[in-house]
Every structure is written in C-alpha cells, then in structure tokens.
Amino acid sequence: MNDMDFTGKRVLVVGGSSGIGNGIAHAFRERGARVAVWGTREAADYRAEEGSDLSGLAYNRVDVSDSAAVAAAPSPFDGLDVLVLAQGTVLYRKGEFDMEGFRKVVSVNLDSMMACSMRFLEDLKASGGNIVTVSSTSAFHATRGNPAYNASKAGVVALTRTLGQAWATDGVRVNCLAPGLVDTKLTKVTTEHPDRLAASLRSIPMHRLGTPADMAGAVLFLASPLASYITGQTIVVDGGLIL
Numbered sequence: 001m002n003d004m005d006f007t008g009k010r011v012l013v014v015g016g017s018s019g020i021g022n023g024i025a026h027a028f029r030e031r032g033a034r035v036a037v038w039g040t041r042e043a044a045d046y047r048a049e050e051g052s053d054l055s056g057l058a059y060n061r062v063d064v065s066d067s068a069a070v071a072a073a074p075s076p077f078d079g080l081d082v083l084v085l086a087q088g089t090v091l092y093r094k095g096e097f098d099m100e101g102f103r104k105v106v107s108v109n110l111d112s113m114m115a116c117s118m119r120f121l122e123d124l125k126a127s128g129g130n131i132v133t134v135s136s137t138s139a140f141h142a143t144r145g146n147p148a149y150n151a152s153k154a155g156v157v158a159l160t161r162t163l164g165q166a167w168a169t170d171g172v173r174v175n176c177l178a179p180g181l182v183d184t185k186l187t188k189v190t191t192e193h194p195d196r197l198a199a200s201l202r203s204i205p206m207h208r209l210g211t212p213a214d215m216a217g218a219v220l221f222l223a224s225p226l227a228s229y230i231t232g233q234t235i236v237v238d239g240g241l242i243l
Contacts, residue, residue: 003225007032010077013084014038018052019184021086023212024219029056036076038062064112080123082223085113086134096148109152130173132222133160137180137238157234164232173231175222180238182210205240
C-alpha cells in the first residue's frame with residue numbers, strides 16, 4: 001500500500017486558489033484525491049502564470065473572514081477527509097497598526113481557521129479525517145511592521161495545539177505547517193527587490209527560497225497514515241531560516 005496515495009479522498013484547501021495553497025491542492029490532485037478550493041475572487045480572475053492554476057480543481061468563492069459566509073457555504077463533497085486551511089493575508093506600509101487593518105488580518109489569518117474547522121468538524125469525525133493549518137515561521141519571532149500577521153500566525157500554532165487535544169478522542173487529527181520564505185505573490189515585496197532578496201537568502205542556511213511544492217510535501221505527510229500518531233504539532237519548513 002502507498003501511504004501517499006489519496007485516491008478517492010475528498011480534500012478541501014481553503015486559500016487553495018493561489019500560492020502555497022494552490023501548490024498543496026495540486027499535490028493532492030496528482031495523488032488521486034478529489035480536490036476543491038475556496039478563494040476570495042471570481043474563478044476567471046485567477047491565472048496559472050501568476051501561481052493560480054485552477055485546472056482539475058472544484059472552486060467556490062467564499063469570504064472566510066465572514067463566519068456567517070463560512071457556515072452558509074455549500075459542502076464541496078458528500079463528506080470530507082482532509083481540510084487544509086491555507087488562507088492568509090498581510091498589510092504593508094504600517095496598515096496593521098491601524099485597528100481596522102489589524103482586525104482585518106486577524107479575521108482572515110486566525111478567526112477563519114476556527115470557523116472553517118467548526119464548519120467541517122462533523123464531516124471529519126465521520127471520515128476519521130484530519131486538518132492541516134498553515135501558519136508561518138513568523139509565529140516564532142518578531143515581524144517588523146506586521147503586528148497582526150505576527151500575532152495571528154502565532155495564534156494558529158496555539159489553536160492547532162488546542163484543537164488537536166480537543167478532537168483527538170473524536171478521531172480527528174489537527175496539525176500545522178509553518179512555512180519560511182516561499183516564492184509566491186504574497187512575498188513579492190521581498191523577492192522582487194534584489195537587495196532584500198539577497199539579504200533574505202543569506203539568512204537561510206539552504207540558500208534558496210521555498211516553493212509551494214516544498215510546502216506540499218509536508219502537508220501530504222501530515223494528512224497521510226504515516227502521521228497517524230501525530231496531532232497538535234507544527235512542522236517548520238523553512239530551509240533552516242529560524243535556526
């Protein structure tokens with residue numbers, strides 16, 4: 001038996017329309033899973049050349065910052081085996097020091113994690129499924145200029161621990177991925193500036209950026225039978241950045 005064979009499994013990747021989430025969605029699809037993704041825009045607005053390939057994926061537009069919208073969103077399948085919560089946002093130019101901006105980021109990066117988890121809990125109990133949240137290495141150090149991003153990502157790690165403990169007896173595992181610097185649209189503020197990029201690469205022992213495929217490998221493991229005795233944990237995938 002291939003423990004990385006997800007044939008027939010029902011997988012929802014929230015935030016799977018672009019970046020890390022999109023890479024994760026396609027990794028499951030390539031291994032036989034039926035994969036749906038949620039995003040914030042109309043499907044026609046996403047372009048493969050910008051890291052948003054929706055081919056082979058079922059798509060729904062859901063504003064996860066609105067808990068009522070999450071609760072009312074249609075189920076993508078007749079049940080669910082894996083829920084990946086890869087949604088996230090950030091505001092630059094000190095936008096997170098304004099309370100409206102702070103709340104906006106926290107509502108997407110943290111509040112929606114709980115809303116989506118609760119929305120699909122009964123489906124995951126029924127299937128013996130699992131949840132993988134996506135945090136960041138920012139959970140483990142200060143993030144200059146981004147207090148809401150920092151606090152929300154630290155909150156995801158803590159939420160994962162608590163939900164992992166709470167739902168273990170229900171047969172639902174909850175684990176977390178903490179990516180380092182990954183080459184996506186969200187990190188272009190760094191990757192498109194040569195001096196910033198060079199400084200960032202000097203701080204990564206493996207001397208390269210991460211890719212969505214690098215992140216997907218860890219998520220596949222956490223969602224697979226190979227991780228059947230792991231819950232409440234966070235795996236850091238950062239090329240050694242926080243060492």
